[in-house]
Amino acid sequence: MTTRRPALFLDRDGVLNVDRGYVSRVEDFEWIEGAIDCVANFKRRGWFVFVVTNQSGIARGLYTEEDMQTLHAHMAEELEKAGTAIDHFYYAPWHEAGEIARYRRESIDRKPGPGMLLQAMADFPVNREQSFLIGDKQTDMEAARAAGVGAFLFTGGNLATFAEWALASFEDGVRG
Template sequence: MSERRPALFLDRDGVLNVDRGYVSRIEDFEWVDGARECVATFNRRGWYVFVVTNQSGIARGLYTEADMLALHAHMETELEAAGAKIDRFYHAPWHEEGEVARYRKASIDRKPGPGMLLQAMADFNVNREQSFLIGDKETDMDAARAAGVGAFLFRGGNIATFAEWALASFEDGVRG
């Protein structure tokens, strides 16, 4: 097995892209300032970079899983052009009140549950103690804490600058 490495877990809407509410179409997608640079910087450090995103719009019937996957492919293409990559996207399309029957359920994967983070740590050789999440909602913070990783609440601005501050804080013992 490969050497254990730290992981940066990133929420999607509001952290990597501007949150316009249920972003599912490429034409509605806009990067948050510094998003591609943030991913590239952590790639160069040898960290895993994962996206962990609730996508209840799928359960609500607002868009399909295929729409979301097409958007993620677009993101990967633009990241690659910037010398960056996401190691894996994890998504939770579930919602207890969903309109689409196959997605209408409670799930530990849906944040504030830690399922997506725990799955990433099972799929990859992640050093949990050196890993943290950046999200824009308290549910993100709850999921990170439940998974045993650090948590930092992003409230806007340049995500690359924020991630550097979060890393310095984390290395100083602040768990978020």
């Protein structure tokens, strides 16, 4: 029997990295202050850490899935250099008004839908009741609630500091 563990779900743009609008190239990527420390702190606790990110820029034809995978590989390399890791990157390339036909559709995976979080909980032995999401938009909060996990709205500053506050609040019964 595999022991279930809590998970920290993190939105990408605006939470892990500075949101410059459709960030898809390594040269445009910049970590949010405290982002790497946040991941490391939760991994040290034995938590899963997942990225759950809408990537409608793919459907809009602004960049490709390969571009996004290259950026995620860069993030993973930087985290590895710091001695930590993301357990899995989940992304939703869909948008109902997309320019690229194969990505033009509605999807439960696209936040505010809970699909990416539910998929992570199906793929890994996650303890849902002890898990929460940090996002920077109301759609992130809605997705977390729909998936049955806590939710905290990040509005800037040091992500590691915010995540520690969120964890303490969550442990005190605040669900975001």
